[in-house]
Amino acid sequence: MARQGAIVLRYAGLLALAAFTTFPLLWLVSIALRTTGSVFGFPPQILPWPPSLANFATVWSTMPLPRFFLNTVFLAGAGVALNLVLCSLAAYPLARMEFPGRKLVFALLLSTLMLPGHIGLIVNFVTLLRLRLYDTYAGVVLPGAVSVFGIFLLRQAFLTVPQELEDAARIDGASEWTIWWRVMLPVITPALAALALFEFVAVWNSFLWPLIVLNSPEKYPLGVGLLYLSGLFAHNTRAVAAGAVMMTVPIIVVFLFTQRFFMRGLTAGAIR
Amino acid sequence: MEARRIAGPFGVSRRQWHATIVAYLFLLPALALLGVFTFYPVAFGTALSLFNYDVISPPRFVGLEHFRALWGDRYFWIAFGNSVKFLLVVPVLQVLSIGLAAAVNRPVRGIRWFRAAYYLPVVTSIVVVGLMWRWLLEQDGVLNFLLMKAGLLHRPIAWLGNPDLALYAVMFVTLWKGLGYYMVIYLAGLQGVPPEFEEAAITDGASRWQVFRWVTLPLLRPSILLASTISAIAALKVFEEVYVMTGGGPMFRTYTMFFYIFDKGFQQLDLGYAAALAVVLAAAVMLLSAVNFRIFRQGGWTYY
Numbered sequence: 050m051a052r053q054g055a056i057v058l059r060y061a062g063l064l065a066l067a068a069f070t071t072f073p074l075l076w077l078v079s080i081a082l083r084t085t086g087s088v089f090g091f092p093p094q095i096l097p098w099p100p101s102l103a104n105f106a107t108v109w110s111t112m113p114l115p116r117f118f119l120n121t122v123f124l125a126g127a128g129v130a131l132n133l134v135l136c137s138l139a140a141y142p143l144a145r146m147e148f149p150g151r152k153l154v155f156a157l158l159l160s161t162l163m164l165p166g167h168i169g170l171i172v173n174f175v176t177l178l179r180l181r182l183y184d185t186y187a188g189v190v191l192p193g194a195v196s197v198f199g200i201f202l203l204r205q206a207f208l209t210v211p212q213e214l215e216d217a218a219r220i221d222g223a224s225e226w227t228i229w230w231r232v233m234l235p236v237i238t239p240a241l242a243a244l245a246l247f248e249f250v251a252v253w254n255s256f257l258w259p260l261i262v263l264n265s266p267e268k269y270p271l272g273v274g275l276l277y278l279s280g281l282f283a284h285n286t287r288a289v290a291a292g293a294v295m296m297t298v299p300i301i302v303v304f305l306f307t308q309r310f311f312m313r314g315l316t317a318g319a320i321r
Numbered sequence: 322m323e324a325r326r327i328a329g330p331f332g333v334s335r336r337q338w339h340a341t342i343v344a345y346l347f348l349l350p351a352l353a354l355l356g357v358f359t360f361y362p363v364a365f366g367t368a369l370s371l372f373n374y375d376v377i378s379p380p381r382f383v384g385l386e387h388f389r390a391l392w393g394d395r396y397f398w399i400a401f402g403n404s405v406k407f408l409l410v411v412p413v414l415q416v417l418s419i420g421l422a423a424a425v426n427r428p429v430r431g432i433r434w435f436r437a438a439y440y441l442p443v444v445t446s447i448v449v450v451g452l453m454w455r456w457l458l459e460q461d462g463v464l465n466f467l468l469m470k471a472g473l474l475h476r477p478i479a480w481l482g483n484p485d486l487a488l489y490a491v492m493f494v495t496l497w498k499g500l501g502y503y504m505v506i507y508l509a510g511l512q513g514v515p516p517e518f519e520e521a522a523i524t525d526g527a528s529r530w531q532v533f534r535w536v537t538l539p540l541l542r543p544s545i546l547l548a549s550t551i552s553a554i555a556a557l558k559v560f561e562e563v564y565v566m567t568g569g570g571p572m573f574r575t576y577t578m579f580f581y582i583f584d585k586g587f588q589q590l591d592l593g594y595a596a597a598l599a600v601v602l603a604a605a606v607m608l609l610s611a612v613n614f615r616i617f618r619q620g621g622w623t624y625y
Contacts, residue, residue, distance in 0.1 A: 062424065063425075063435045066424070066435070070439050070500065071438050071441060073450075073454060073497075074445065076457065088456065089462060091469075138347045138348070138350060139347065139348050148340060149341060157360075161360075165363065165607075167582065167599050167603070168366035168599040168603055169366060171366050171599060172361070173358055174592075175374075175592065191354065191358065195351045195354045195355055254444070271448075272446050275452070276452075276565060290452075293452055296449060297449050301444065304441070304444045305437060308437050311444075312436065312505055
C-alpha cells in the first residue's frame with residue numbers, strides 16, 4: 050500500500066512539473082483557438098469555447114505568414130544542406146587520414162568553441178555590407194554554413210567506420226573522394242541525420258542573426274517575422290498567437306518523432 | 322608502385338604529398354568559410370575596438386579612447402550591472418535542473434514522455450516564448466490570476482512593467498526555457514555514475530539524501546562544470562528574451578551588455594565603440610569561465 054502511494058506521489062510530482070513546462074504552450078493554443086472571450090482580464094477564460102480556426106485563417110490570409118514560412122523553409126534547407134556537405138567533407142580527413150598539420154587544424158577548430166563569437170558578429174556585419182550581402186539570404190546562411198559542432202559530431206562517426214571497409218575499397222582502386230562518398234557517407238547516415246536535425250531546429254528558431262542582416266520584411270524568416278507582426282497587429286493577440294502556434298507545431302512534431310537524437314546527440318558532440 | 326616512391330620536396334614521398342593535398346582539399350571549403358566568418362572577425366573585431374568606424378567613412382585610429390569613454394559611460398555601467406545581475410539565474414538553474422535530472426533518471430513507465438515535456442521549451446522559438454510569457458505576465462494576465470487564486474498575491478502586478486521586477490521576470494523566463502537543456506546534460510552525467518557506488522552507500526546505511534549529497538553530486542562535478550560554464554556565458558550575453566519581452570525597459574532596468582552592443586553597432590553604426598563593448602564582454606566571459614574552472618576542477622566547494 051505504501052509502495053503504491055509512493056508511485057502515485059511520484060507521478061503527481063512529474064505531472065506537476067510537466068504542467069509547469071507545458072502550460073504556457075497550452076495557453077498559447079487556447080488563445081489561438083478562441084474568437085470570443087477575453088485573453089486578458091479576470092477571471093480568464095481557460096478553455097476556448099467554442100473553438101475555432103478562424104484566427105489561423107486570418108493570420109494566413111491577411112498577414113504575410115505564408116511568405117515567412119517559405120523564407121524559413123528555404124533558409125533551413127540551405128543551412129542544413131551546406132552543413133551536411135561541408136562538415137562531412139571536413140570531418141573525413143580529420144578522422145581517417147594522416148597528414149602534416151592535422152593536429153593544428155584540430156586545435157584551430159577546438160579554439161572556436163572558446164572564441165568570443167559576439168565580437169565576430171560586428172565584423173561579420175561589416176563583411177556582409179562590403180560583400181553587398183546585407184539584406185540577402187546568402188548573408189543569413191553563409192556565416193552559419195559550417196558548424197564546428199557538426200564537424201566534431203561527424204568526425205566521431207567516421208572514426209567508428211571499420212577499417213576493412215576502407216581497405217576493401219582501396220584495393221579496388223577507389224579514390225579518397227569515392228571512398229568518402231560511396232563507403233563512408235552511407236555508413237554514417239545516423240550521424241548525418243542527427244546533424245540535419247539540430248541544424249534544422251537551429252535555423253528554424255534562429256532570430257538574432259536574421260534580425261541583424263535582414264532589412265526588408267518580405268525576406269524575414271518566421272521568428273523575426275512573428276515579432277514584426279506582433280508589433281503591427283498588437284491589437285489582435287489571438288491572430289498573433291495563431292501565428293506562433295503555426296511556427297511551433299512543425300518543430301514540436303519533428304522533435305517528438307526524433308527525441309532520442311536530442312536526448313543523446315546533445316552530449317555526444319560536446320567536447321570535454 | 323615503386324616508381325611513385327620517388328622523393329618529392331622536403332624528402333617527402335610524392336605519394337604523401339598527394340595525400341596531404343587531398344586532405345586539405347577536403348578541408349578547404351569549411352576552413353575558408355570559418356576563416357572569413359569566425360577567425361578573421363574575432364581578430365579584426367578586437368582591433369576594431371581601437372578605431373572609430375561607421376562603415377561609410379574609413380576607420381580612424383583612436384587608441385584606447387573608447388575604453389576611456391566606457392569608464393565614464395552611464396549606460397555602459399547600467400548594462401554591465403544588469404548582465405552581472407543576470408548571473409543569478411545560473412546557480413538556480415543548476416540546482417533545479419540537477420533535481421529535474423534526478424527525478425527523470427528512473428526507469429518508470431512513460432518517463433520518456435515526461436522528459437520530452439520538460440524539453441519542449443528548449444525547442445520552442447525564443448520569439449514564441451517571449452511573446453507567450455509577455456501575455457502571461459501582463460497585469461491582467463493569467464499568471465496574476467493564478468497567483469491570486471492561490472493566495473500568494475493580493476493585487477495584480479505588471480511584472481514586466483515594474484522597474485524593480487522586470488529583470489527578475491525575464492530571468493524567470495530564461496530559467497523556464499533552459500531547464501530542459503541542462504536536464505539533458507545532467508541526465509547524461511547521472512547515467513555515467515556507476516550504480517555500485519550508490520548501492521554501497523545504501524548498504525552502509527546512508528539515507529537517500531546522504532547518498533545524493535556525498536556520492537552522486539561529487540561524481541557529477543564534470544557535468545556541473547560544463548553546464549554552469551555554458552549557462553554563465555549565456556547569462557552574461559543575454560539578449561534575445563530581453564529584446565522580445567521588454568526592449569530593455571522599463572527605465573533601462575533590463576538593458577544588458579549585449580543590448581548595448583546591438584544598439585551601438587547595428588542601430589547607430591558606431592562599430593568601433595560596439596567592438597570595445599564586445600571586448601569588455603569577452604573579458605568578463607573569460608574571467609568568469611576561469612573562475613568556474615577553478616571552483617569545479619579542484620573541487621573547492623566539496624571540501625569546505
